[in-house]
Structure formats: C-alpha cells, structure tokens
Amino acid sequence: MNNGEKKSGGLAVLKPGLLTTVQDLGREGYQQFGLGTSGAMDSYALQVANVLVGNWRDEAALELTAAGPTLRAEEDMVVAFTGANMLPSINGEPVSMWKSYAVFKGDDIRFGSAVNGVRAYMSVRGGVDVPVVMGSKSTAVRANIGGFNGRGLKKNDRLPIGKSEGALTVHTGRKVLSEHIPDYGKSVCVRVVMGPQQEAFEEEALELFLNTDYRVTPESDRMGYRLKGAKPLCHRPSVGADIYSDAIAPGAIQVPGDGQPIILLADRQTTGGYTKIATVISVDLWKVAQLPPGGTISFEAVDVKSAQKLWREQEDILVQLSSYGPR
Amino acid sequence: MNMIETIKPVGDRAVRIGFKEEISDTVLRHIRSFCAVLEEENHSAIVEWVPAYTSVTVFYKQELVDYDDIALWLEQLSDRINHIETPPARLLSVPVLYGGEKGPDLKEVAAFHNRSEEEVIKLHTEGDYLVYMLGFAPGFPYLGGLSNDIHTPRLDKPRQKVSAGSVGIAGEQTGIYPLDSPGGWQIIGHTPARLFAPELDDPFLFRAGDRLRFYPVKKEEYDELIVRAEKGESVVTIETVEVDANEHAN
Structure with a gap:
C-alpha cells in the first residue's frame, strides 16, 4: 500500500471536474461513533462499473459529479464508464457508457457535463489504489479521511491504481445489455418504507406526502437532497417536528418544522433530531442520487417484504453480470 | 419487565428498537445493556448498531436475514437486558x-x-x-x-x-x-x-x-x-x- 502520493503510473488529474471522489460501497461499523458510511451515491452503477473491468463489485472507483474531470493515463489500463452520461472520450474519440475500454500510457480521458443523471463512475481494472482507512476506501470529505487524501481530486493529483493480471484485451469491450442500464429521467417515482416516525404526522400529511410532486432544490448534494412541495407536511401538534435524536439510515426522509422533506444520503450525519416520515428503499436510492436540481420526485409506499424482494432481484442481476467472463 | 416498547423497520436494512421515550439514566442503562447483549451475540447478519437517547438502530444484511426474522430475534433479546451486567x-x-x-x-x-x-x-x-x-x-x-x-x-x-x-x-x-x-x-x-x-x-x-x-x-x-x-x-x-x-x- 502506498500513501496516495505515487509519482509514476496511475492516473494524472489534468482537470478535477466539479467533484470527483474515490468511493466504494462505504464504511461500516463506525456510525455509533458518529462517522458515517459515505460510499457511492449510486451503488448499482458503481458495482456494474467494477464488474465491467473484472473487479470485485465492492472495489473503489471514481465518482464524478455533474461535470467530469480530464485525466491522463500514466500506464496501460482497462477502464469502464457507467452512471450518468458525461460524454466520455479517449484522445478526443467519443466512447460509450456502460462499456469497458483499454487505454494506454499517455492517453487522455475526458468528460463533459452530464447529459442525463448527475453521477458517473469510472472504474479501473485493479481498483483505485488508495489506502483502506477504517475499513473502506471511500472518501469522507467532512471527516477528511479515506479516498485520495480525504478529499475530492485536484489538478495535478496522481491517483495510483491497483495491480491487475492478464492481458488488457481480456476485459476490454465488455458491455451491459440495455435492459440492465437504468433510465435517468428528470422525474422519478421512488419507493419508500413508511416510518420510523410516521405517527408524528397528521393523516392528511401522510396522504399529501404520497401524492405530491416534489422539486429537488439546488441545496442537494452527497449529504442530502432538500425537496420542495406545494404544501408543507404538518406534524401532529402533540408531537411536533423534533424527536430525541436517533440514527439516520441511508434514504431516511426527515421533515423539519417547515414541513419540507430532506432525503439523507451517503454523506449524511449519523444521527439527527427531526422526525422521519419514511425511508427510501435500497434499490431506489440511485434514482434520487441521479436526479439533478429542478428534477421532480414522487413517493410510493411499499412494505419491507416487497423492498427486500426487489433488493434480491437486483442482487441476482448483479451476480449474473459479474459471472460472465474471467475476473 | 419488557424494556423494549417499539420495534420498527427503517427502510429495508435497519430496525429501530424503541425504549421508553424519556432521557434518563435508566433508559441509558437499558440501552447500554441491550448493546452489550448485541456485542456478546455477535450475530453474523448484523453489521452495526447506533445507540441513541431512547433507541438503538440495528443495521443488518438483508442477504442473510429478512426483516421479520431479525425483528423477532431482536425482540427476544429483551429478556436478557436485566440479566446482563451493565459494563462499568x-x-x-x-x-x-x-x-x-x-x-x-x-x-x-x-x-x-x-x-x-x-x-x-x-x-x-x-x-x-x-x-x-x-x-x-x-x-x-x-x-x-x-x-x-x-x-x-x-x-x-x-x-x-x-x-x-x-x-x-x-x-x-x-x-x-x-x-x-x-x-x-x-x-x-x-x-x-x-x-x-x-x-x-x-x-x-x-x-x-x-x-x-x-x-x-x-x-x-x-x-x-x-x-x-x-x-x-x-x-x-x-x-x-x-x-x-x-x-x-x-
């Protein structure tokens, strides 16, 4: 393992993009101490990106936000692009999303702004070789740990990549069937499990919540998405908006006193003192993560059983994708 | 006496165990004991837990256990809260x-x-x-x-x-x-x-x-x-x- 300062090989950052961070599936085990999980906002796209280059699904890759970076390969490598389409090109030649490519020493990898979705993933065969900090390579920007020196990439950074075996061509040109490529619209319906504090709300508020088209405000990032609906969600006066602080799960939808929901995501605080009306189910978190400001979102309630069934179906797809071809 | 008052799903990968809704030494002690039991049990499907003022939220792997099973298992731990010694x-x-x-x-x-x-x-x-x-x-x-x-x-x-x-x-x-x-x-x-x-x-x-x-x-x-x-x-x-x-x- 190196300290992330290797000067030969790897990927050189010519332009960092809006926010480019190293993310894997997140950091487990420290939420009880106040350190959140971080990890990829769109874990499906991350996992598929890894599968395409023959990595384990939970390997670390680059998460690109809204406008991607310009990188130079300082060694030969296999890369793949998934998630939001940021019009990737290699040496000026446009390439496809959801597909793996060989790049050679000296090649430029360039991205533009996202034409759909918000977050793209660029995986590298062998993974991004940053130190594992507290069990994960994910960048936790606020805590300033993990990823590349605990922060987003900057110009002139040199990002080390892991060793991999086998010829470059083995994992080149792999792609995903179109049925497994999500559609990143500007309007999504997201499924939720109600609670854990739904009883803090008036009956009408619960109904309103499930029948409102919410707009994503510009105050939306890896920590959370602030939504705006036509009418506020009213708490029962006997309960109010505040609770004794408790844990915040990924996808928790908290509603402060102003009645406008906030969906908490990868870089959320571990605990909070606002009522949570519902929680986005795991397989739909990417829909939120890929929604730009101005996008609209509506909610549909499902029970836990259905949410877990949907999760198993997605898991089956990922297992199936990772099984074709050598690792 | 049952210290656990509520058990609720939090999305599809966490369970919230609710204790008495008051901030007190007693509730804190119950929560500490509950976490000590979790630690001792070392359940393979449990990833981590977050103790709070009046609750413990337990995160689990849904590939290993579904909500009904883990909720039932957690509920059954409540009997042990009184029997485990609160760590100093x-x-x-x-x-x-x-x-x-x-x-x-x-x-x-x-x-x-x-x-x-x-x-x-x-x-x-x-x-x-x-x-x-x-x-x-x-x-x-x-x-x-x-x-x-x-x-x-x-x-x-x-x-x-x-x-x-x-x-x-x-x-x-x-x-x-x-x-x-x-x-x-x-x-x-x-x-x-x-x-x-x-x-x-x-x-x-x-x-x-x-x-x-x-x-x-x-x-x-x-x-x-x-x-x-x-x-x-x-x-x-x-x-x-x-x-x-x-x-x-x-």
Missing part, C-alpha cells in the same frame, strides 16, 4: 483552557448570566456529564448534565470556522467540536484532547455511556498538553467507575 462506566477527565483567545465567548456567557468568568468555569467543571450517544460528527458526544445556571442561547451569527477541540454551550447542551467546522455554539474554551484520531487503532475518545468531567488548566499546562497530543499521546485520564443504579447525572 468510564470516567474521562478532559483538560480545558477556558476563556481568552481559545474561549472567545466566555466573557459574553458570563455577562449573560450576570456572573464572573470564574463562576462560569466553576459551574462548567463541577459536575459529571453523561455521554448519552455519539453522532452529528465523528466522535461528537451528546452530553447531559449542564448546570441550568449556564444554559445560554447560540450565537446570533454562527462562525465560519470553529477549531476542533473547542468547548461550547448551546442552549442546555455543552459539547466539544471534534472537527474544524462552522458553528453557532458559544465557545468558552478549548481542549487539547482529540475526539477523533483516524490514525489510531481506537480512533474515538468517547463511547456512549461514558462519564465526562472537565477540569481547567492554565496556559502553560495547556501548551504542554497540546504538544503531547500532537505526538499522539493521550491527554485525558480514564478511570473506571461503578454506576449506581439510582444515580442521576443531573
């Missing part, structure tokens, strides 16, 4: 340099309460605080036990940057900033202790259930402690104390 609490003594540059709001806090700075320091250091839970930021303790006499509203205008280690008061809460961050707390002092040291094997100074006592240090001692803390040495003394079942932190 730790008492951490935290050095603080009060006032001056490091505690720019001490003067205002004192003025707000019509007291001298010394009186505020005395009130802030005389009692033990209870760490109810950690959260909000890495290693941040939610403390109970601030004297009513120095409850002080937040600053009207939050600061852009409050340095890690700053000790502050906000309403009825007192706390320590674990990271440099913006903040609106009244800053009355600074501790050389690091609440979050990611390079250490045990990166977090506090745990839920700890007791904490602040003590004042003079500038010279503070400077020495800063040097020691920078070398990675501990500047906080930790003792083990028996927890009296009838004791109340406040």
Whole structure:
C-alpha cells in the first residue's frame, strides 16, 4: 500500500471536474461513533462499473459529479464508464457508457457535463489504489479521511491504481445489455418504507406526502437532497417536528418544522433530531442520487417484504453480470 | 419487565428498537445493556448498531436475514437486558483552557448570566456529564448534565470556522467540536484532547455511556498538553467507575 502520493503510473488529474471522489460501497461499523458510511451515491452503477473491468463489485472507483474531470493515463489500463452520461472520450474519440475500454500510457480521458443523471463512475481494472482507512476506501470529505487524501481530486493529483493480471484485451469491450442500464429521467417515482416516525404526522400529511410532486432544490448534494412541495407536511401538534435524536439510515426522509422533506444520503450525519416520515428503499436510492436540481420526485409506499424482494432481484442481476467472463 | 416498547423497520436494512421515550439514566442503562447483549451475540447478519437517547438502530444484511426474522430475534433479546451486567462506566477527565483567545465567548456567557468568568468555569467543571450517544460528527458526544445556571442561547451569527477541540454551550447542551467546522455554539474554551484520531487503532475518545468531567488548566499546562497530543499521546485520564443504579447525572 502506498500513501496516495505515487509519482509514476496511475492516473494524472489534468482537470478535477466539479467533484470527483474515490468511493466504494462505504464504511461500516463506525456510525455509533458518529462517522458515517459515505460510499457511492449510486451503488448499482458503481458495482456494474467494477464488474465491467473484472473487479470485485465492492472495489473503489471514481465518482464524478455533474461535470467530469480530464485525466491522463500514466500506464496501460482497462477502464469502464457507467452512471450518468458525461460524454466520455479517449484522445478526443467519443466512447460509450456502460462499456469497458483499454487505454494506454499517455492517453487522455475526458468528460463533459452530464447529459442525463448527475453521477458517473469510472472504474479501473485493479481498483483505485488508495489506502483502506477504517475499513473502506471511500472518501469522507467532512471527516477528511479515506479516498485520495480525504478529499475530492485536484489538478495535478496522481491517483495510483491497483495491480491487475492478464492481458488488457481480456476485459476490454465488455458491455451491459440495455435492459440492465437504468433510465435517468428528470422525474422519478421512488419507493419508500413508511416510518420510523410516521405517527408524528397528521393523516392528511401522510396522504399529501404520497401524492405530491416534489422539486429537488439546488441545496442537494452527497449529504442530502432538500425537496420542495406545494404544501408543507404538518406534524401532529402533540408531537411536533423534533424527536430525541436517533440514527439516520441511508434514504431516511426527515421533515423539519417547515414541513419540507430532506432525503439523507451517503454523506449524511449519523444521527439527527427531526422526525422521519419514511425511508427510501435500497434499490431506489440511485434514482434520487441521479436526479439533478429542478428534477421532480414522487413517493410510493411499499412494505419491507416487497423492498427486500426487489433488493434480491437486483442482487441476482448483479451476480449474473459479474459471472460472465474471467475476473 | 419488557424494556423494549417499539420495534420498527427503517427502510429495508435497519430496525429501530424503541425504549421508553424519556432521557434518563435508566433508559441509558437499558440501552447500554441491550448493546452489550448485541456485542456478546455477535450475530453474523448484523453489521452495526447506533445507540441513541431512547433507541438503538440495528443495521443488518438483508442477504442473510429478512426483516421479520431479525425483528423477532431482536425482540427476544429483551429478556436478557436485566440479566446482563451493565459494563462499568468510564470516567474521562478532559483538560480545558477556558476563556481568552481559545474561549472567545466566555466573557459574553458570563455577562449573560450576570456572573464572573470564574463562576462560569466553576459551574462548567463541577459536575459529571453523561455521554448519552455519539453522532452529528465523528466522535461528537451528546452530553447531559449542564448546570441550568449556564444554559445560554447560540450565537446570533454562527462562525465560519470553529477549531476542533473547542468547548461550547448551546442552549442546555455543552459539547466539544471534534472537527474544524462552522458553528453557532458559544465557545468558552478549548481542549487539547482529540475526539477523533483516524490514525489510531481506537480512533474515538468517547463511547456512549461514558462519564465526562472537565477540569481547567492554565496556559502553560495547556501548551504542554497540546504538544503531547500532537505526538499522539493521550491527554485525558480514564478511570473506571461503578454506576449506581439510582444515580442521576443531573
């Protein structure tokens, strides 16, 4: 393992993009101490990106936000692009999303702004070789740990990549069937499990919540998405908006006193003192993560059983994708 | 007696175990015992848990267990809460340099309460605080036990940057900033202790259930402690104390 300062090989950052961070599936085990999980906002796209280059699904890759970076390969490598389409090109030649490519020493990898979705993933065969900090390579920007020196990439950074075996061509040109490529619209319906504090709300508020088209405000990032609906969600006066602080799960939808929901995501605080009306189910978190400001979102309630069934179906797809071809 | 009052799903990968809805030593003790049982059980499908004031949220792997099964399993643990011995609490003594540059709001806090700075320091250091839970930021303790006499509203205008280690008061809460961050707390002092040291094997100074006592240090001692803390040495003394079942932190 190196300290992330290797000067030969790897990927050189010519332009960092809006926010480019190293993310894997997140950091487990420290939420009880106040350190959140971080990890990829769109874990499906991350996992598929890894599968395409023959990595384990939970390997670390680059998460690109809204406008991607310009990188130079300082060694030969296999890369793949998934998630939001940021019009990737290699040496000026446009390439496809959801597909793996060989790049050679000296090649430029360039991205533009996202034409759909918000977050793209660029995986590298062998993974991004940053130190594992507290069990994960994910960048936790606020805590300033993990990823590349605990922060987003900057110009002139040199990002080390892991060793991999086998010829470059083995994992080149792999792609995903179109049925497994999500559609990143500007309007999504997201499924939720109600609670854990739904009883803090008036009956009408619960109904309103499930029948409102919410707009994503510009105050939306890896920590959370602030939504705006036509009418506020009213708490029962006997309960109010505040609770004794408790844990915040990924996808928790908290509603402060102003009645406008906030969906908490990868870089959320571990605990909070606002009522949570519902929680986005795991397989739909990417829909939120890929929604730009101005996008609209509506909610549909499902029970836990259905949410877990949907999760198993997605898991089956990922297992199936990772099984074709050598690792 | 059943200490668990509610069990609810939190999305598809967590369960919230609700205890009595009050902030008290008793509830804290039940929660600590419950977590001790979880620790002992070491269930393969349980990833982690987050104890809070009146609840414990348990995160699990849905590939190994579904909600109904894990909820039932957790419910059955409740019988054991009374039978497991509550682990003894730790008492951490935290050095603080009060006032001056490091505690720019001490003067205002004192003025707000019509007291001298010394009186505020005395009130802030005389009692033990209870760490109810950690959260909000890495290693941040939610403390109970601030004297009513120095409850002080937040600053009207939050600061852009409050340095890690700053000790502050906000309403009825007192706390320590674990990271440099913006903040609106009244800053009355600074501790050389690091609440979050990611390079250490045990990166977090506090745990839920700890007791904490602040003590004042003079500038010279503070400077020495800063040097020691920078070398990675501990500047906080930790003792083990028996927890009296009838004791109340406040």
